Amino acid sequence: xxxxxxxxxxxxxxxxxxxxxxxxxxxxxNDYAMHWVRQVPGKGLEWVSSISWNSVxxxxxxxxxxxxxxxxxxxxxxxxxxxxxxxxxxxxLYYCAKDRESGGGDYIFDYWGQxxxxxxxx
Amino acid sequence: QSALTxxxxxxxxxxxxxxxxCTGTSSDLVSWYQQLPGKAPKLMIYEVTKRPSGVxxxxxxxxxxxxxxxxxxxxxxxxxxDYYCCSYGVFGGGTKLTVL
Numbered sequence: 001x002x003x004x005x006x007x008x009x010x011x012x013x014x015x016x017x018x019x020x021x022x023x024x025x026x027x028x029x030n031d032y033a034m035h036w037v038r039q040v041p042g043k044g045l046e047w048v049s050s051i052s053w054n055s056v057x058x059x060x061x062x063x064x065x066x067x068x069x070x071x072x073x074x075x076x077x078x079x080x081x082x083x084x085x086x087x088x089x090x091x092x093l094y095y096c097a098k099d100r101e102s103g104g105g106d107y108i109f110d111y112w113g114q115x116x117x118x119x120x121x122x
Numbered sequence: 123q124s125a126l127t128x129x130x131x132x133x134x135x136x137x138x139x140x141x142x143x144c145t146g147t148s149s150d151l152v153s154w155y156q157q158l159p160g161k162a163p164k165l166m167i168y169e170v171t172k173r174p175s176g177v178x179x180x181x182x183x184x185x186x187x188x189x190x191x192x193x194x195x196x197x198x199x200x201x202x203x204d205y206y207c208c209s210y211g212v213f214g215g216g217t218k219l220t221v222l
Contacts, residue, residue: 047211112162
C-alpha cells in the first residue's frame with residue numbers, strides 16, 4: 001500500500017523558514033517523480049514544486065520561485081521542501097504527491113498524503 | 123499551460139448523470155481529482171479518459187477541442203465532493219458537486 005506522510009508544518013512568523021518532509025512507503029520511491037501541492041483552507045489546489053526521480057529536473061510555481069527549494073533523498077525514501085522568506089499568503093495545507101511517471105513526471109498525481117498545515121502569521 | 127476554467131458548482135439528484143467541464147486545455151494529459159470534505163484529493167481520471175484501478179466506472183472523462191469533461195453517471199450521495207481538473211500542474215478552480 002502506497003503511503004505518503006508529511007511532517008514539519010506549524011506556525012511560523014513572516015520572513016522565517018520551515019522545512020517540510022514527506023516519508024514514502026509502499027512503492028519504489030526512486031522510480032518516480034514527486035510533487036508538492038498546496039491548498040489554502042477552503043480554497044482550490046495549487047501545484048508548488050516537482051522533482052524528477054534523479055533530482056535532475058526540478059520545477060517551481062512562480063509564486064514560490066527563489067524562496068522554496070525541493071529536494072529528495074532516495075536512500076531515505078523522503079521528499080523535502082525548504083521554505084524560506086515565508087509570507088502570510090503561503091499559509092496552506094501542503095500535500096506531498098506521487099507522480100504516475102518516472103523521469104520528469106507528467107503531473108498526474110496518483111497518490112497523495114494527508115497534508116501538513118503551514119501557518120504564516122505574526 | 124494557461125488557466126483552466128470550471129463551473130463553481132453543479133448539482134444533481136441521485137441516479138442522474140452530471141457533467142463538469144474544464145476549459146482551457148488542448149493537452150491529452152488532463153486529470154481529474156475528487157476531494158471529499160476534510161480529505162486529500164484522489165485521482166479519478168487521467169490522460170483524459172483513463173480510470174485508475176479501483177475507481178468506479180460511473181466516472182468517465184472526455185475532451186472536445188480545448189474543453190475536457192468529467193461525467194458521473196448514476197449519481198450517489200457519496201459523490202458529493204469538490205472536483206478539480208488539472209493539466210501540466212495547472213489546476214482548475216474546482217467544482218462543488220451537490221447531490222440533492
